[in-house]
Amino acid sequence: MKIYTKTGDTGLTSLIGGTRVKKSHLRIESYGTVDELNSYIGLVADQPVNAKRKRILKEIQDRLFTIGATLASDPEKSKMKIPDLLETDVTLLEKAMDDMDQELPPLKVFVLPGGHQSVSFCHVARCVCRRTERLVIALQEESFVPDLVIKYLNRLSDYLFVLSRIMASELNAEETPWQPRM
Structure with missing residues (x-):
């Protein structure tokens, strides 16, 4: 089977359901950014500090x-x-955050992203997740998107923030508080 089909050479692509849209369409931008996020999650998973978190x-x-397939479909x-996205998928993220939070000191200030390359990768994934969420919310304003997709992306960005903190802790990386100029 050939990977290239040449059907997109004019700047159009097909949604699941057969509808042809421009590759610049918000639906394409949304699921393309989900794909970008997924690649960053892979990078975060490949960090040695996350060996015990590979499953999640x-x-x-x-x-x-699943979210990408949902967004790639003409509703x-x-x-x-x-495949279904379930409320239990959100609950899984919440439980993982609760477990990590028990090992972390309370956060009372904003922290600057960084401290270790692995932690920085996690912060990049968090930012891409937030951008994905914004795009999907914009898409929902013009077309059907299940509310659970937005809820999951919102919780995932929270998860990635807590994950960055536990990674920093386990790597003995400095968590630098933001100290605004006054």
Whole structure:
């Protein structure tokens, strides 16, 4: 099977359901950014500090494929069965955050991203997640997107922030508080 089809050479692509749209369409931008986020999650999962968290990070990647398939579908024409995103997927992130929070000192200030390359990768993933969420919210204003997709992305960005903190702790990396000029 060839990877290239040449059907996108004019700047159009097909959604699941057959609808042709410009590659610059907000729906394409949304699921393309989910794909970018998924790649960054893979990078975060590949950091040695996350060896014991690989299972949940792979689960997150699987959920992001589910979200991508949902966003790649024409909500009015697609008859294809898309995997479900469930409320328990959100709960899994919340439980993981609660578990990590028990090991961390309370946060009373903003912290600057960084301190270690692995932690920085996690912060980049968090920022891409926030951008994904903004795009999906904009898409929801013009077309159907399940509310649970936005809820999951919102919780995932929170998870990535807490993950960056636990990674910093485990790597003995400095967490630099933001000290605004006055």
